[in-house]
Amino acid sequence: MTTTTPKPQSDSPALAPSYKWWVVFMLWFICFFNYADRQAISSVFPALQKEFGFTATQLGQIGSAFGYVYGACAILAGYVGDRVARRHLILGGCLFWSLITVATAWCGKAWQFVTVRALEGLGETFYFPASMSLVSDYHSPKTRSRAMSFHQSSVYAGTVLGSWVAAILAQHYNWRYGFYLFGGAGFVLAIVLYRFLVEPPRGASEQVVAASEPPVSFWVAVGDVVRRPTAWVLMLAFVLANFVATIFLTWTPKFLMDKFDFKMATAGLSGAAFIHLASAFAVPLAGMLADKLAQRFVGGRILVQAGGLLLGATFVFFVGSTTSVAVLLASMVAFGLCKGCYDAGIFASLYDVVPPRSRATAAGLMNTVGWGLGSFGPFLTGWYTDNGPHGSPLENMSHFIAYSGSAYVIGGVLLLIGGLFLVRRDYAGNLARSKPPAQ
DSSP: OOOOOOOOOOSSSOOOTTHHHHHHHHHHHHHHHHHHHHHHHHHTHHHHHHHHOOOHHHHHHHHHHHHHHHHHHHHHHHHHHTTSOHHHHHHHHHHHHHHHHHHHTTOOSHHHHHHHHHHHHHHHTTHHHHHHHHHHHHSOTTTHHHHHHHHHHHHHHHHHHHHHHHHHHHHHTOTTHHHHHHHHHHHHHHHHHTTTOOOOOTTGGGTOOOTTSOOOOHHHHHHHHHTOHHHHHHHHHHHHHHHHHHHHHHHHHHHHHHHHOOOHHHHHHHHHHHHHHHHHHHHHHHHHHHHHHHHHSTTHHHHHHHHHHHHHHHHHHHHHHOOOHHHHHHHHHHHHHHHHHHHTTHHHHHHTSSOGGGHHHHHHHHHHHHHHHHTHHHHHHHHHHHHOSSSSHHHHHHHHHHHTHHHHHHHHHHHHHIIIIIHHHHHHHHHHHHSOOOO
């Protein structure tokens, strides 16, 4: 019996070879609003504090609420993503979180902000497991890091523009306008893309006839992940990297206003742009490097990530400790470049050791661990700002940000262990599982 490469199942005409890149292009815009919607709240923290009198601890709770629910529900989202059409999870999730973004503008109490942020986390948690699994079925390991790193650039664009636009509208008009803008635009985008996004068969890019196999059980899917030590290393490193990332996403605009006297719009732009534009520049280059190294030796993707964390730790320290604006901005750019090197391989490295049948579950479990634990960062920063032993709340915040770089060091060491000593065996096991049936 002859086995052929599966074709994407659709009522549309046969898809052109370039369509796999159009998929990434469409997902880029969805992910853009995913991050613009989640980031807009942090840039208006000063406006919320002024209007409602929130403490740093309350703002930290608002900042962390998204991550708690996002992480807690991600494993369920991943499991669902391995069993139902991913286009519906991606686009339906976009419709839901866009409506919640609009509802944020109607809030006036701390518990209401916590609630909408939690609901936004619920809507957005379905996106990455479904989208990364879908991309992996259009892109084989030869182009996977490049595809995922290009997609990752939307994270930075959404973070920068979400923060900046929301801050401008808050400074000159009203903080609520940004949520109306981003929520409404995301809703329209999801409706339009229902016409163009096509669901591929699972395993298509690697010639695995996964579409003909029944979906595996939840525990089998989880077992595909947890039986591989490399996956544990990647998830633990993701916790530590996310701990730092959520602190910067949540607190940088306010930190710049309080310590360096930036205006709200400038802080909203600078707090995101210097880091995330640098990441956007680095991530496609790191993706290409990771693809090339992965073809030469197993673990190449992971070692690129390890280098990003280990080098980036120094610049995290400088951001928190410096009193010079020039050193601050240079350190933010350097940190962003290192962050891009790590981000380029988050899911591509994981998919090197996980079979196609369980990849959405793997991404969901990754987000559950990484966001569920890493999202304590904003709350702990707020608590330490209010209760730390240093001379003032600002000194407490500076100290906490500076020494959060130690999480990067630990994560980088874990990745070195995984890339040098663990991944070869796990990769070989995944390759055996992913081979087409015997002729």
